[in-house]
Amino acid sequence: MSTETNPTPETAAAQAAGHAPQAYETVEPTPPVQPAARGMPTVGDELEVDPLLPGAGVPLTATITSVPSEDVAGYALMLGDDALITAQRLGELVAKGPELEEDIALTNIALDQLGAARMFLQYAGRGLDTTEDELAYFRDEAEFRSCALVEQPNGDFGQTIAKVLLTSLYQQLLYRGLLDSSDEFLAAVAAKSIKEVDYHVEHASMWTVRLGDGTEESHRRMQAGLEMMWPYVDELFDDSPCTDLIDSGVAVSAAGLREEFDARLVEILETATLSLPEIPAARGQGRFGLHSPHLGYILAEMQVLARQHPGATW
Amino acid sequence: MTNPTTASGTENTTTGSPAGSTPTGGWPLWEVFIRSKRGLSHVHAGSLHAADARMALANARDLYTRRSEGVSLWVVPSEQITASEPDSKDSYFEPAADKVYRHPTFYTRAEGVPHL
Numbered sequence: 300m301s302t303e304t305n306p307t308p309e310t311a312a313a314q315a316a317g318h319a320p321q322a323y324e325t326v327e328p329t330p331p332v333q334p335a336a337r338g339m340p341t342v343g344d345e346l347e348v349d350p351l352l353p354g355a356g357v358p359l360t361a362t363i364t365s366v367p368s369e370d371v372a373g374y375a376l377m378l379g380d381d382a383l384i385t386a387q388r389l390g391e392l393v394a395k396g397p398e399l400e401e402d403i404a405l406t407n408i409a410l411d412q413l414g415a416a417r418m419f420l421q422y423a424g425r426g427l428d429t430t431e432d433e434l435a436y437f438r439d440e441a442e443f444r445s446c447a448l449v450e451q452p453n454g455d456f457g458q459t460i461a462k463v464l465l466t467s468l469y470q471q472l473l474y475r476g477l478l479d480s481s482d483e484f485l486a487a488v489a490a491k492s493i494k495e496v497d498y499h500v501e502h503a504s505m506w507t508v509r510l511g512d513g514t515e516e517s518h519r520r521m522q523a524g525l526e527m528m529w530p531y532v533d534e535l536f537d538d539s540p541c542t543d544l545i546d547s548g549v550a551v552s553a554a555g556l557r558e559e560f561d562a563r564l565v566e567i568l569e570t571a572t573l574s575l576p577e578i579p580a581a582r583g584q585g586r587f588g589l590h591s592p593h594l595g596y597i598l599a600e601m602q603v604l605a606r607q608h609p610g611a612t613w
Numbered sequence: 614m615t616n617p618t619t620a621s622g623t624e625n626t627t628t629g630s631p632a633g634s635t636p637t638g639g640w641p642l643w644e645v646f647i648r649s650k651r652g653l654s655h656v657h658a659g660s661l662h663a664a665d666a667r668m669a670l671a672n673a674r675d676l677y678t679r680r681s682e683g684v685s686l687w688v689v690p691s692e693q694i695t696a697s698e699p700d701s702k703d704s705y706f707e708p709a710a711d712k713v714y715r716h717p718t719f720y721t722r723a724e725g726v727p728h729l
């Protein structure tokens with residue numbers, strides 16, 4: 300394209316508008332509301348979580364008024380990492396689902412989880428003075444606080460559904476508890492995400508029932524999938540990483556959710572003619588940065604592009 | 614997967630799949646109707662495959678409401694729908710075209726009738 304015959308955007312705008320070409324200048328951040336640039340949360344007066352508007356071109360971002368303390372940021376990071384790794388694992392199923400409809404269903408679940416992860420990571424970034432992209436792409440394994448359950452491989456369909464069932468059931472109870480959190484932003488994110496997670500639980504339990512109460516083969520595989528995931532369930536309900544935050548009312552006591560989790564799970568499994576596994580728990584230290592070998596591979600795939608071309612946009 | 618399923622498949626998949634194909638090739642076809650927030654009636658949106666009615670509803674929600682297309686979903690097994698033959702379009706629909714007296718606007722109101 301020759302610049303002589305085609306006017307540059309600046310001159311074209313100037314000619315059209317007859318005044319200084321302001322439209323194409325980089326926008327300087329000015330209070331009170333600054334636009335979101337590359338995932339940086341905006342600062343504003345209203346506390347709200349904006350939905351992704353179709354065609355608006357506005358990235359999913361949240362208007363955050365408070366700066367979380369380092370503890371709360373760490374907690375948000377924990378919740379965000381769970382959702383992020385869940386999304387990444389389910390993303391591996393794009394174009395690999397057993398049926399087209401199920402492919403879309405599982406990847407929709409991945410997108411929902413990614414949306415929640417973005418909000419949590421933006422909030423954590425605010426407290427740690429960084430952006431969501433920095434947190435997602437430039438942290439190493441030891442800095443991730445995700446649990447072992449979400450890192451497990453997808454395996455066959457029964458294993459995938461078992462993983463989605465356990466993760467989403469846990470998240471449903473967790474987000475419900477978070478609605479009462481003393482931290483406004485976490486409560487707002489929970490309020491938005493609970494509607495999505497309700498559907499994830501419904502979808503996974505529908506499949507659990509159909510696979511469990513299906514053919515011999517599907518029953519065997521569903522039971523096997525459940526048993527593969529069972530050692531990683533106990534870690535979800537470990538309160539030790541955030542006892543202070545639980546006392547201050549910001550975090551939800553996961554241990555207190557265990558009873559309801561078991562009750563809901565038993566209900567689903569009974570309808571599915573499956574049995575609750577009796578497998579000893581693995582020792583999970585994911586909340587403290589000690590992960591299984593799986594996470595290394597997951598992060599390698601997730602981060603390689605960003606690390607090879609840091610700061611790239613398109 | 615040897616069975617090519619499509620979300621809006623109008624083709625009959627059973628003719629396409631070879632004998633002894635994967636068990637999931639047996640999912641029947643369902644037609645999806647969506648009513649939008651501002652709409653009064655459910656409009657046909659497409660079709661999908663599902664094992665049973667509840668899964669069909671869930672799949673319809675996943676496939677056809679991604680962009681806020683609607684607030685109400687109906688799913689109907691395609692077999693249950695009886696459609697008119699395209700060949701008999703003339704005999705079915707053309708005779709109605711020149712029967713003006715079937716429209717209310719054909720008639721003029723008589724003088725002495727205040728409320729009709």
